[in-house]
Amino acid sequence: MSFNEIVRSGLSDWGLPAPEDALSRLEAFCGLVLETNKVMNLTAVTDPDAFAVRHVLDSLSILTCADLRGKKIIDIGTGPGFPGMPLKLYDPSIDVAFVDSTQKRIDFIIKSAETLGVDAATYAARAEELIAKPGMRAGFDVVLSRAVAPLNILSELCLPFLRTGGQFLPLKSDNESFAAELAQARRAIDVLGGTVRGTHPYALPGVEGKKCVVIVQKTRETPAKYPRRYAKISQNPL
Numbered sequence: 001m002s003f004n005e006i007v008r009s010g011l012s013d014w015g016l017p018a019p020e021d022a023l024s025r026l027e028a029f030c031g032l033v034l035e036t037n038k039v040m041n042l043t044a045v046t047d048p049d050a051f052a053v054r055h056v057l058d059s060l061s062i063l064t065c066a067d068l069r070g071k072k073i074i075d076i077g078t079g080p081g082f083p084g085m086p087l088k089l090y091d092p093s094i095d096v097a098f099v100d101s102t103q104k105r106i107d108f109i110i111k112s113a114e115t116l117g118v119d120a121a122t123y124a125a126r127a128e129e130l131i132a133k134p135g136m137r138a139g140f141d142v143v144l145s146r147a148v149a150p151l152n153i154l155s156e157l158c159l160p161f162l163r164t165g166g167q168f169l170p171l172k173s174d175n176e177s178f179a180a181e182l183a184q185a186r187r188a189i190d191v192l193g194g195t196v197r198g199t200h201p202y203a204l205p206g207v208e209g210k211k212c213v214v215i216v217q218k219t220r221e222t223p224a225k226y227p228r229r230y231a232k233i234s235q236n237p238l
């Protein structure tokens with residue numbers, strides 16, 4: 001199957017439409033990532049078919065459990081743009097802010113957004129420092145993040161950005177250690193003003209092992225002392 005067929009078929013399995021203009025933006029983004037990956041380390045994925053599954057469908061899986069239309073979203077530790085960029089290219093009306101501590105990855109996102117004709121608010125900053133900027137604390141409806149840190153640490157980086165009532169939707173592999181990771185993060189999430197509503201399992205075509213979107217709702221304000229400095233967060237996680 002071609003890149004477009006893989007994405008179309010995956011979306012159709014999830015009951016989601018696959019507009020042609022979205023598919024061509026996603027394919028163009030795949031080209032940009034794989035081309036740039038030859039000179040800058042962006043991903044371990046090197047062929048378009050694997051990209052379609054592991055980056056595009058994996059990012060879009062969030063749409064199987066959340067309606068992001070009209071929402072203000074922030075993607076923490078986005079790297080070259082996952083999951084935020086496939087979501088933005090799928091539906092350019094979604095407002096996505098991209099955050100990564102590495103300037104060169106953010107430069108890549110700025111260039112990709114320009115080339116593909118979508119707007120992207122970008123921040124080359126550490127999440128725990130960016131939070132001090134006006135409009136950041138409690139400034140978003142949805143926080144997304146994939147492959148950045150264990151859930152207890154990730155929750156301290158992400159939950160402060162959410163308004164009360166908003167959702168934190170990290171993507172996780174539902175492997176042997178996931179149940180323990182989630183159990184351990186429950187206390188952290190509670191301290192930070194969140195409530196775990198559940199996990200939404202999904203599978204990727206041809207990929208063994210389950211994945212899931214963790215569904216955390218912000219039910220109270222995060223106490224002002226969080227997030228702490230990164231050394232504290234990692235040495236003494238909640």
Ligand code: SAH
Nearest residue numbers: 077078079082100101102126127146147148
């Ligand atoms: N989300 C992407 C990239 C994962 S790699 C994907 O799923 O492919 C983890 C990324 O998080 C790296 O690009 C790293 O620079 C970034 N990162 C790690 N800690 C961070 C922090 N505290 N604030 C912002 N970005 C962070």
